[in-house]
Amino acid sequence: MSTRRATIQRKTKETQITLTLDVDGAGRASASTGLPFLDHMLTLLGTHGLFDLTVKGKGDLDIDVHHTNEDIGITLGQAFDRILGDRKGINRYGWAYVPMEEALARVVVDFSGRPKLVVRDARPAQVAKRPTGSRGAYQWGDAEHFLESFTRASKTTLHIDILAGSDFHHTVEAVFKALGKALEQATRQHPRRKGVPSSKGRL
Secondary structure (H helix, E strand, C coil): CCCCEEEEEEECCCEEEEEEEECCCCCCEEEECCCHHHHHHHHHHHHHHCCEEEEEEEECCCCCCHHHHHHHHHHHHHHHHHHHCCCCCECCEEEEEEEECCEEEEEEEECCCCCEEEEEECCCCCCCCCCCCEECCEEHHHHHHHHHHHHHHHCCEEEEEEEECCCHHHHHHHHHHHHHHHHHHHHCECCCCCCCCCCCCCC
16 A cells, blocks of 8 residues: 555635645546546546546535636645655656647646746747636636645646647646646655755755
């Protein structure tokens, strides 16, 4: 049984979230949050990152998606942070390119201890500067806010480049798949790494 496993519960007046993550899993992922599009993205992240991930949540969706979306990002980030602890033995860095039909995303992650999200749009000028459209109530701004919440809670530096894409679903899907693969690489334990992956001796 994996020892790199955590369950995070977050209960506020706005949301109730329970998330379980096993970073040495087999890609068994499921999510039920009241936000079907986010559930789909979380399932993709777990599947392609080979994480066993279960997310259950409910929130004040009668207001909007904001609190539920944010708190799931926070709990996912907290789970990675708790599991990895002082970061001993891990690769620390991870990166991936993932296509989804016409869309292409590049994600690079560093478990640096310094939270920073950078999102760049490298598509041609004639394409809108952010993925347009939505799925239900879920829009690109919600995806970016989820990623910001995850970045802060996991204490990672996260760079996302959108290299191609015209369809909202395809573009966000490429990002989440690439994030899963980059996280899998970064969290993997290196057979020759005995301590913290930093010349300073700590992160």
